[in-house]
Amino acid sequence: MSGLAGLVGRGALLVSLAFVVTGIIAMPAGIRRGRRDWVALGYGAVFANFLLMTAAALAMITALVTHDFSVSYVAQVGSRETPLFYTIISLWGALEGSILFWAWVLSLYAIFVVWLNRDRPGNLVPYAATALLGIALFFAILLVGPANPFKVVWPVPPNGPGPNPLLQNHILMAVHPPLLYLGYVGMSVPFAFAVGAVLSGEAESDDWIRLTRIWTVASWGFLSAAIIAGMWWSYDVLGWGGYWAWDPVENASFLPWLTATAFLHSAMVQERRSMLRVWNLNLVVGTFVLTILGTFLTRSGIISSVHAFTTGTIGYYFLTFIAIVLVAAFTLVAGSSDRLRTTGRLDSAVSRETVFLLNNLFLTAFMLTVLVGTLFPLVAEAVRGVKVSVGGPFFNRMSLPLIAALLFLMGVGPALPWKSATRAELRAKLLPPAAGAVLLAVVALVIGLRDVFGVLIFALVGYAATANVREIWLGARARRVAHNESWLAAPLRLIAGNRRRYGGYIAHLGVFFVALGIAASATMRTEREATLRPGETLTLSGHTVRLDRLWAREERQRSVVGATLTLLDGNRPRGSLEPRMNFYPTSQEPVPTPDVQSGPFGDLYLNLMAFRPDGSTATIRAIHEPLVPWIWFGGGVVVLGALVGIWPAARRRRAVVVAVPAAPRLEGHAA
Amino acid sequence: MNWRRAAIAASLTIPVVALFAYGLTRDPREIPSPLPGNPAPPFALTVFAPGEPSLGRPIGDTIRLADLRGRVVVLNFWASWCLACRDEHAGLSEVARLYAGKPVTFVGSLYQDTPEAGTAWIAELGGQSYASVQDPDTRTAIDYGLYGVPETFFVSPDGQIARKITGPAEPAVVRHVIDSLLASASAAGTP
Numbered sequence: 127m128s129g130l131a132g133l134v135g136r137g138a139l140l141v142s143l144a145f146v147v148t149g150i151i152a153m154p155a156g157i158r159r160g161r162r163d164w165v166a167l168g169y170g171a172v173f174a175n176f177l178l179m180t181a182a183a184l185a186m187i188t189a190l191v192t193h194d195f196s197v198s199y200v201a202q203v204g205s206r207e208t209p210l211f212y213t214i215i216s217l218w219g220a221l222e223g224s225i226l227f228w229a230w231v232l233s234l235y236a237i238f239v240v241w242l243n244r245d246r247p248g249n250l251v252p253y254a255a256t257a258l259l260g261i262a263l264f265f266a267i268l269l270v271g272p273a274n275p276f277k278v279v280w281p282v283p284p285n286g287p288g289p290n291p292l293l294q295n296h297i298l299m300a301v302h303p304p305l306l307y308l309g310y311v312g313m314s315v316p317f318a319f320a321v322g323a324v325l326s327g328e329a330e331s332d333d334w335i336r337l338t339r340i341w342t343v344a345s346w347g348f349l350s351a352a353i354i355a356g357m358w359w360s361y362d363v364l365g366w367g368g369y370w371a372w373d374p375v376e377n378a379s380f381l382p383w384l385t386a387t388a389f390l391h392s393a394m395v396q397e398r399r400s401m402l403r404v405w406n407l408n409l410v411v412g413t414f415v416l417t418i419l420g421t422f423l424t425r426s427g428i429i430s431s432v433h434a435f436t437t438g439t440i441g442y443y444f445l446t447f448i449a450i451v452l453v454a455a456f457t458l459v460a461g462s463s464d465r466l467r468t469t470g471r472l473d474s475a476v477s478r479e480t481v482f483l484l485n486n487l488f489l490t491a492f493m494l495t496v497l498v499g500t501l502f503p504l505v506a507e508a509v510r511g512v513k514v515s516v517g518g519p520f521f522n523r524m525s526l527p528l529i530a531a532l533l534f535l536m537g538v539g540p541a542l543p544w545k546s547a548t549r550a551e552l553r554a555k556l557l558p559p560a561a562g563a564v565l566l567a568v569v570a571l572v573i574g575l576r577d578v579f580g581v582l583i584f585a586l587v588g589y590a591a592t593a594n595v596r597e598i599w600l601g602a603r604a605r606r607v608a609h610n611e612s613w614l615a616a617p618l619r620l621i622a623g624n625r626r627r628y629g630g631y632i633a634h635l636g637v638f639f640v641a642l643g644i645a646a647s648a649t650m651r652t653e654r655e656a657t658l659r660p661g662e663t664l665t666l667s668g669h670t671v672r673l674d675r676l677w678a679r680e681e682r683q684r685s686v687v688g689a690t691l692t693l694l695d696g697n698r699p700r701g702s703l704e705p706r707m708n709f710y711p712t713s714q715e716p717v718p719t720p721d722v723q724s725g726p727f728g729d730l731y732l733n734l735m736a737f738r739p740d741g742s743t744a745t746i747r748a749i750h751e752p753l754v755p756w757i758w759f760g761g762g763v764v765v766l767g768a769l770v771g772i773w774p775a776a777r778r779r780r781a782v783v784v785a786v787p788a789a790p791r792l793e794g795h796a797a
Numbered sequence: 798m799n800w801r802r803a804a805i806a807a808s809l810t811i812p813v814v815a816l817f818a819y820g821l822t823r824d825p826r827e828i829p830s831p832l833p834g835n836p837a838p839p840f841a842l843t844v845f846a847p848g849e850p851s852l853g854r855p856i857g858d859t860i861r862l863a864d865l866r867g868r869v870v871v872l873n874f875w876a877s878w879c880l881a882c883r884d885e886h887a888g889l890s891e892v893a894r895l896y897a898g899k900p901v902t903f904v905g906s907l908y909q910d911t912p913e914a915g916t917a918w919i920a921e922l923g924g925q926s927y928a929s930v931q932d933p934d935t936r937t938a939i940d941y942g943l944y945g946v947p948e949t950f951f952v953s954p955d956g957q958i959a960r961k962i963t964g965p966a967e968p969a970v971v972r973h974v975i976d977s978l979l980a981s982a983s984a985a986g987t988p
Contacts, residue, residue, distance in 0.1 A: 422817070426817075426820075426821060428817060428821055428823075441821045442821065445814060445817055445818055445821065448814065448817065449810055449814045452807075452809075452813060452814070453807045453810050456803065456806035456807045456809055456810060457806065457807050458803075459806070460799070460802045460803045460805070460806030460807075461799050461800060461802060461803030461806075462799075463802070464799055501816075504816060504817075504819075504823075505816065507820075507823060508816055508819045508820070657934065685878065709878050712880065715944075715945045716909065736909070736934060736935050738934070739909075739910060739911035739912070740911070743934075745934070
């Protein structure tokens with residue numbers, strides 16, 4: 127077996143580069159000369175690229191699993207002691223493997239784009255496929271050049287160091303990176319459609335926006351899930367009891383999420399009212415640019431971060447690619463903007479359109495704030511030669527008003543009609559949810575929340591959640607009357623009848639859970655640290671834990687020191703917690719494994735900070751984290767909303783849409 | 798396509814790329830430690846590995862930083878589970894011998910480890926010329942803001958932290974730092 131995987135991998139990457147170049151030349155040339163067979167050749171290249179990338183990825187997995195240390199990537203991240211599961215997922219654990227995985231995901235998206243739109247007339251899809259191959263070309267060059275994971279190592283080492291200890295400590299490492307890549311790379315597809323729409327002259331019609339939407343929702347759903355999974359991983363592995371630190375890499379995943387979220391809303395305005403055409407083009411292109419920027423930040427080592435990959439010359443390749451992408455993006459948007467004049471206009475300041483405009487304003491401001499905070503250390507060093515770091519306080523203070531405004535708008539938007547609203551409509555729609563605001567503010571005070579902003583967030587969530595639930599309830603009630611359906615069937619049929627709209631409301635509800643979880647845990651978290659002897663106890667926020675013993679264990683790939691503690695309810699034991707410290711031979715620092723006791727209203731989080739080697743004492747940090755599980759749950763609800771939003775509608779969809787009686791002013795008035 | 802407008806917009810790329818190109822020439826991990834130039838945190842730690850008679854201290858002795866005023870102190874944090882510590886071990890031991898008879902004291906401080914494992918490690922690597930102490934509860938490591946092991950701190954004769962090396966210490970660098978500290982101390986008139 128030895129050597130074969132490397133050979134297959136190297137060969138597949140080289141041949142795929144040839145196919146990618148062929149496709150990039152053949153499709154535009156075919157369009158220009160009216161040769162559909164050349165375009166078909168380009169589509170063939172898209173499929174060939176996918177097959178070859180799959181072969182390369184499988185070759186790498188084979189090399190990893192068979193411990194073929196003649197392959198450079200395996201020599202770098204593999205080890206015979208690493209458990210099989212972590213060996214397989216180390217495919218994306220270091221730089222070269224992650225680039226390979228990235229290229230594979232991109233090739234997967236490309237075949238779906240081509241296959242699902244194979245019958246579409248016009249030149250949009252060939253151009254879009256060319257753009258996707260153009261992005262693939264960059265990664266193909268990286269893979270045969272500076273990031274080649276299949277370089278030959280000679281003499282073959284007998285063993286390797288194993289993956290980065292932080293990445294072989296938790297099951298979420300199998301989940302978070304693939305989701306992130308699916309979300310990140312998925313944003314290439316809307317960008318490719320934008321390129322295709324402008325080059326084929328279809329940008330003037332709003333059709334490409336419809337085509338783009340489903341891809342954006344899907345990628346957005348993946349990205350949302352990835353961000354939440356990343357938070358969860360950070361919470362469960364890093365041992366500091368937090369889930370978000372405004373680290374550059376976290377910011378890098380959040381930036382395109384913000385612009386993609388803005389686009390999901392403003393795209394509706396373009397579809398309904400033919401407005402915001404240039405703006406939407408900006409958002410689509412900007413989202414893609416931000417994903418490439420994020421990749422650059424994480425892989426070039428340009429900004430200090432816990433997540434950064436090791437680097438080499440690859441930074442300069444990325445720099446060149448960013449320059450090309452930026453030039454292409456600016457050219458695309460600025461060059462075509464005068465053709466994309468808005469035909470619709472804003473009828474009234476009080477309408478759903480206005481709310482979407484404000485939503486876009488705040489989301490963009492949010493994005494710019496995070497971008498400035500992330501890049502500021504670099505700018506400061508370039509301009510004034512000083513080392514600075516921008517920490518949580520800046521981001522928290524800047525983002526809080528924006529988050530508050532966005533939460534409020536999430537309540538107003540669904541309640542307002544398109545075009546314009548009368549005073550009576552406003553009163554009927556906007557006043558009742560205020561009861562929800564009062565209710566949640568009272569709840570916040572009762573559970574002991576005293577921070578003004580915390581209570582404000584609770585109140586705003588109360589308002590917006592009531593408004594969203596009320597929209598669903600009003601629709602369901604109308605259905606119940608009109609179709610004589612049960613209280614169970616009516617809301618389900620309602621949602622099924624307008625998946626896109628109610629998928630959005632469900633995603634909103636998920637965001638509300640996340641907001642409550644963050645607001646409560648950020649303001650009401652309590653923590654204590656104590657050095658305990660076996661038998662001694664530590665009490666925090668009504669929870670008492672007793673240190674039972676300190677133990678050590680040798681495992682194949684690491685040494686583990688752990689503390690066993692019993693959670694006490696009075697004198698009765700109610701559970702056992704086992705925070706651990708893992709010592710890996712390749713790491714200078716131990717990697718903690720905190721233990722978390724989750725309940726519906728919060729977590730008790732224990733981390734082993736230090737210990738006496740003779741086992742006589744252990745220093746334990748205990749943190750009470752209110753409502754943190756709500757963040758993970760809310761993330762799931764957001765993903766559910768995205769799923770509902772893109773789920774293909776059944777054939778009778780058209781009939782059902784007409785039957786939806788929810789909003790009093792819908793399509794009928796638009797003409 | 799409005800090419801003129803496109804070209805103007807595209808020129809916006811230049812400052813962004815220039816900024817990133819500059820960033821690639823910097824090392825963001827090079828973080829200036831706040832400690833150098835400040836008084837060294839005091840410590841009083843118990844010896845578990847004696848070292849050689851001329852350089853070391855008997856097992857059970859307490860080494861106090863306060864007693865080492867007027868000497869250059871090289872404080873090296875290490876652990877038996879740390880791979881990089883193996884790389885620097887022989888070099889440090891050798892450099893310490895070079896300064897026998899000069900006002901220089903090397904101290905090894907064991908980080909998150911047992912004295913038994915530390916002693917076995919020293920024996921495995923052919924001995925250590927200077928004494929190593931244990932740091933129960935890792936108090937001293939916390940006082941020195943230890944980021945990981947190995948880390949080496951240089952305390953000047955007047956009790957200030959002069960320099961810190963993160964990662965394996967190169968013998969040549971260690972000698973250079975000690976020599977310059979000794980030179981500036983004698984220039985200032987202290988022994």
